[in-house]
């Protein structure tokens with residue numbers, strides 16, 4: 387067993403987190419991870435507040451272990467989803483892409499907050515705001531990593547950070563866990579790895595696409611959703627890279643998002659304007675572009691359209707080569723066992 391500040395803080399057995407992934411980390415996979423002793427995180431980006439509430443209640447029926455809920459603060463539904471999370475007293479709240487105004491409220495009911503961070507200066511700000519832990523995300527990651535790789539970013543933050551860190555971006559096995567602990571982190575968060583498991587609800591076409599990919603088959607740009615992000619190279623991502631900002635499809639996607647999230651036109655405009663004020667350098671076009679990514683990702687994840695949909699996955703696809711997909715429990719136990727054996731071997735090399 388590996389005991390760290392993160393296993394102690396959250397009361398979990400293993401220093402592993404299932405990264406919150408929109409459309410992917412549904413109650414079934416979240417509870418499978420929690421029941422196997424790691425931290426499962428439900429992602430709310432496609433949910434109305436009412437759906438978020440229902441999913442939280444569903445998770446509670448499937449596990450009695452601590453679990454987390456991820457909220458992207460740049461989305462129009464974020465305020466309602468945060469309210470649902472607070473009402474439900476979710477044990478661990480994980481926010482990304484914005485500045486949280488709810489940390490005290492989570493602490494008031496005994497919950498903990500994890501900030502997702504991809505820049506050292508944002509980590510310093512999050513720590514000042516009072517987060518309990520940070521998921522530090524490197525360039526290798528699926529979706530929103532920034533320029534610095536995990537190898538560089540994690541030790542920079544561990545040098546001064548007082549809160550436990552969760553290393554994210556490119557971690558998929560025991561050697562990654564051992565490396566993360568060596569870099570000063572207290573756990574790993576894995577997205578792509580858990581997306582490629584038996585319990586993962588993503589379409590078989592997408593699983594096969596990722597298993598066949600190499601470490602060089604992803605692309606990184608801000609053209610996909612207005613923020614620097616990593617997706618797999620396919621027809622849809624190459625079209626966006628070539629054509630630049632997809633004005634028409636972004637606005638049709640924004641309308642689809644409005645329908646999906648059951649927002650009135652006024653709510654959509656009001657929250658978008660509010661978010662633009664809260665976030666530096668964001669405009670309405672960026673909001674529309676973000677909506678486009680959410681809709682195109684669903685096309686690949688649930689409909690299995692791996693050519694016209696956007697496949698969000700990280701460089702770790704190149705290292706995940708299972709002939710038969712493991713269960714989440716197998717991923718967790720194999721990762722810990724491999725890390726333990728690496729750390730024991732390294733210990734024998736010290737004189």
Ligand SMILES: Cc1cc2nc3c(=O)[nH]c(=O)nc-3n(C[C@H](O)[C@H](O)[C@H](O)COP(=O)(O)O)c2cc1C
Pocket residue numbers: 405406407408409410429430431456458481482502523526527528529530554555556557575576577578579581698699700701702
């Ligand atoms: C399909 C998919 C959807 C994602 N959705 C979210 C999300 O809703 N919120 C979030 O904070 N991060 C999201 N991410 C990023 C992950 O939380 C995590 O940072 C990333 O997967 C870590 O890198 P790795 O894939 O190399 O493990 C998503 C990643 C994937 C693969």
